[in-house]
Each structure stands twice: as structure tokens, then as C-alpha cells.
Amino acid sequence: MRVIVIGAGLGGLTLAHGLRRAGVDVAVYERDGALGRPQGVSLHVDDRGSAALRACLPPAHAAMAEATMGGPREQTLTLTEVGGELTVAGTQPSDGMAGRARPGRQVHRPLLRAALLTELDDVVRFGAEFTRFEQRADGTVRVWFADGGTDTADVLVGADGIGSAVRRRYLPDVQVIDKGRRMVMGATPLRAVAGTGLPGLIGDSPAGARVGGTMMALGVLRFTQRPVSAREEWLPALGSQVVADAEDYVMWALPSTQERLGSTGSPATVWHRAQELAADLHPSLRLVVAEAWPDVTAALRIGMIPPMPAWPASPVTVIGDAIHLAPGFGGNMAMRDAQWLCEALAGASRGRFDLLDAIGAYEDTMRRTSFPSVAAKAGR
Numbered sequence: 001m002r003v004i005v006i007g008a009g010l011g012g013l014t015l016a017h018g019l020r021r022a023g024v025d026v027a028v029y030e031r032d033g034a035l036g037r038p039q040g041v042s043l044h045v046d047d048r049g050s051a052a053l054r055a056c057l058p059p060a061h062a063a064m065a066e067a068t069m070g071g072p073r074e075q076t077l078t079l080t081e082v083g084g085e086l087t088v089a090g091t092q093p094s095d096g097m098a099g100r101a102r103p104g105r106q107v108h109r110p111l112l113r114a115a116l117l118t119e120l121d122d123v124v125r126f127g128a129e130f131t132r133f134e135q136r137a138d139g140t141v142r143v144w145f146a147d148g149g150t151d152t153a154d155v156l157v158g159a160d161g162i163g164s165a166v167r168r169r170y171l172p173d174v175q176v177i178d179k180g181r182r183m184v185m186g187a188t189p190l191r192a193v194a195g196t197g198l199p200g201l202i203g204d205s206p207a208g209a210r211v212g213g214t215m216m217a218l219g220v221l222r223f224t225q226r227p228v229s230a231r232e233e234w235l236p237a238l239g240s241q242v243v244a245d246a247e248d249y250v251m252w253a254l255p256s257t258q259e260r261l262g263s264t265g266s267p268a269t270v271w272h273r274a275q276e277l278a279a280d281l282h283p284s285l286r287l288v289v290a291e292a293w294p295d296v297t298a299a300l301r302i303g304m305i306p307p308m309p310a311w312p313a314s315p316v317t318v319i320g321d322a323i324h325l326a327p328g329f330g331g332n333m334a335m336r337d338a339q340w341l342c343e344a345l346a347g348a349s350r351g352r353f354d355l356l357d358a359i360g361a362y363e364d365t366m367r368r369t370s371f372p373s374v375a376a377k378a379g380r
């Protein structure tokens with residue numbers, strides 16, 4: 001069996017490792033160059049993401065990812081100001097209930113990406129923008145790229161994120177809705193705010209502070225094992241400069257709206273807007289934003305994809321943000337989809353299941369767990 005994956009993001013790369021380990025021929029095509037675009041600094045990886053990494057990655061890659069995560073995050077803290085001091089006013093368990101995060105650990109996203117790309121040189125082709133596909137009479141799928149190149153496989157997987165060209169061609173009725181919600185996100189070296197007492201106050205837990213209409217979320221990533229020593233122990237083939245550059249930091253996020261932010265432009269402009277947004281917060285929180293690395297500050301669009309009816313299974317399918325959006329845990333769901341689809345395709349390649357039945361079963365589970373209201377209506 002041959003599988004083409006469009007998109008070398010979290011989902012696509014997790015799937016590629018899993019398929020290769022299962023002996024399935026896989027090719028990943030990525031629009032960006034090898035350095036990619038900034039995709040955020042930090043990721044809260046919960047049980048779904050961790051399980052997918054362990055199931056799909058070679059053991060050394062999974063160990064590298066795990067060794068460099070932050071400490072366990074079991075609860076979310078609410079911060080408040082009492083007599084000019086920032087204190088913890090309350091805690092909420094991280095249990096995934098009512099929109100809360102599930103327990104997990106913080107991950108340095110560029111490091112995870114570098115680990116995911118390690119030893120996939122012969123699988124990932126960069127600078128290859130997918131444009132269209134055609135399902136052929138013999139059951140295979142042919143795909144075309146912007147440079148005129150083509151490739152053919154038994155299965156095409158759209159792992160190409162929120163703007164998915166695969167989804168737009170395959171499921172044109174699925175809509176991405178933008179209601180103007182934005183999230184300004186950044187990161188600050190821990191050493192720059194160590195004197196505030198904030199890192200000791202929140203430990204490894206995610207925390208949130210609200211003053212008037214301003215809300216700020218933050219979390220400290222202290223690498224459990226220094227990335228350089230983890231690389232030596234687990235994955236010497238990881239050649240990226242990210243390993244040497246990595247240092248402990250505070251990630252932070254300020255929810256806002258398109259209306260309030262206006263046009264943001266460069267990361268440095270977004271960082272200036274972030275400082276304006278944080279103006280009413282406690283001085284320690286303002287310092288976190290003021291001392292941030294300007295070049296990793298980004299304003300993200302928080303879109304949503306409404307539930308959609310089921311579609312008949314075919315050799316074309318989709319995973320991750322290409323088909324469902326979940327602000328704050330979309331990466332976990334993309335990796336989870338990758339694990340489930342990998343299991344389905346690996347089973348089909350060994351003749352244990354019919355290929356379309358396997359893809360249909362993956363899609364059914366993915367829709368049911370990603371769009372709970374669909375399951376509720378169907379009485380599942």
C-alpha cells in the first residue's frame with residue numbers, strides 16, 4: 001500500500017512515522033520550506049497526544065519528546081492581586097470537563113517538530129504545494145502540485161491544516177467560520193522574569209489572571225531534561241539548532257478580537273499590541289509581555305468548523321485541523337487522528353480489513369469524538 005500525506009504538521013508527521021513503522025510506503029508533501037513558518041512556541045500535550053506519539057513514533061523519538069516536556073500539569077490556577085501582590089485565588093482540576101484542559105505536559109513546539117522530522121528525510125518533500133486530486137477508475141488517487149509534478153497512491157490524506165486544499169476539493173460544503181476571535185501568543189525567557197516570584201508561584205501549572213475585561217493565560221516550561229543532554233541520550237540524529245537554543249521560558253496568551261487588534265502585521269507589531277492589551281494587568285504580568293521574544297509573538301485566528309453529516313468513505317480522507325478545530329487542543333486531536341488512521345491503514349495493508357471499511361471506521365470515530373453534538377443527535 002502507498003499513502004500520500006499532504007502537510008508536514010503535527011498530524012501528518014505523526015502519521016508518517018506510524019505508517020513507516022507499520023511497513024506502509026508513505027510520502028509527505030509540504031508546501032513550506034524545511035524551516036517552515038512560526039507555528040507557536042508551546043503546546044499543551046495531553047493524554048491523547050502523548051498516547052499517539054508513543055504509538056506512532058520510533059521509541060527513541062518518543063523518548064526524546066517525553067524527556068524534554070515540562071512537569072505534569074494537573075490543575076489550572078486562577079491568579080489575583082491582593083494588596084499589590086499576585087497570589088493564587090483558586091484552582092480548577094484539569095479534567096477536560098466543560099471546556100477545561102485535560103492533564104498533560106507542556107512541550108516546546110519547535111523541538112517536537114524537529115524530533116518529528118528526524119529520520120524522515122526520505123519521506124518528506126518540502127516546497128511541494130498540493131493543488132488537486134483525481135480518483136481513478138483503478139481505485140488509486142492521483143495528486144497534482146503547484147510546480148506541475150504529480151504522484152499516485154492508494155490513499156490520499158489531507159493533513160494540511162485549517163485552510164486544507166484537500167478538504168476544499170473533497171468536502172466543499174465544510175465551512176470554516178471566523179467570528180473575529182483572536183489569540184495573541186508569545187514566550188518570554190524565564191531568566192527575564194525570575195525576579196518577580198511568578199515562576200515559583202505557578203510552578204508547572206497553567207494559570208489565568210483577569211483584570212476588568214483583560215484575561216491572560218500563562219505557563220512555565222522548565223525542560224525536565226536539558227534538550228542537549230536528552231538528544232545525546234535518546235536521539236543523536238536530531239541535528240536541529242533548536243536543541244542548543246532551547247531555554248526555559250514562560251508562554252503567555254491574551255485573548256482578543258479582530259476588531260480590537262486591527263491589522264497586526266509583523267511579529268514586532270503584534271508584540272507592541274500585546275503590551276497594550278496587558279496594560280491593566282499586574283506589573284509582573286506586564287513584565288512577562290514586555291520581556292518577550294518579539295519574533296515569536298503571533299496573533300492567531302480562532303476559527304470553528306461546525307459539525308457535518310457523514311460522507312461515504314473513499315481513498316481520500318482528512319485528519320486534524322483540516323476537518324475539525326479545537327482551540328487549545330487541536331494538536332492533540334491531530335496526533336490522535338493520526339494514530340487512529342494509522343491503525344486503520346496498517347490493518348488494511350495487512351489484509352485484516354477492507355481499505356474503505358477501515359477508512360470509514362476511522363472517519364466515523366473521528367467525527368463522533370470531534371463533534372460531540374453529532375453523536376448526541378445520533379443517540380451515540
Ligand SMILES: Cc1cc2nc3c(=O)[nH]c(=O)nc-3n(C[C@H](O)[C@H](O)[C@H](O)COP(=O)(O)OP(=O)(O)OC[C@H]3O[C@@H](n4cnc5c(N)ncnc54)[C@H](O)[C@@H]3O)c2cc1C
Pocket residue numbers: 006007008009010011012029030031032039040041042043044045128129130131159160161162163164165185298300319320321322326327328329330331332333334
Ligand atoms: C500558537 C499556537 C498555540 C497552540 N497551542 C496548542 C496547544 O497548547 N495544544 C494543542 O493541542 N493545540 C494547540 N494549537 C493548535 C495546534 O497547533 C493545531 O491544532 C495543530 O497544529 C493541527 O495540526 P495539523 O497537523 O492538523 O495541522 P498543521 O499543524 O497546521 O499542519 C498543516 C501543514 O500542512 C501544510 N499545508 C497546508 N496547505 C498545504 C498544501 N496545499 N500543500 C502542502 N502542504 C500544505 C502547512 O504548511 C502545515 O505544515 C496551537 C496552535 C497555535 C498556532
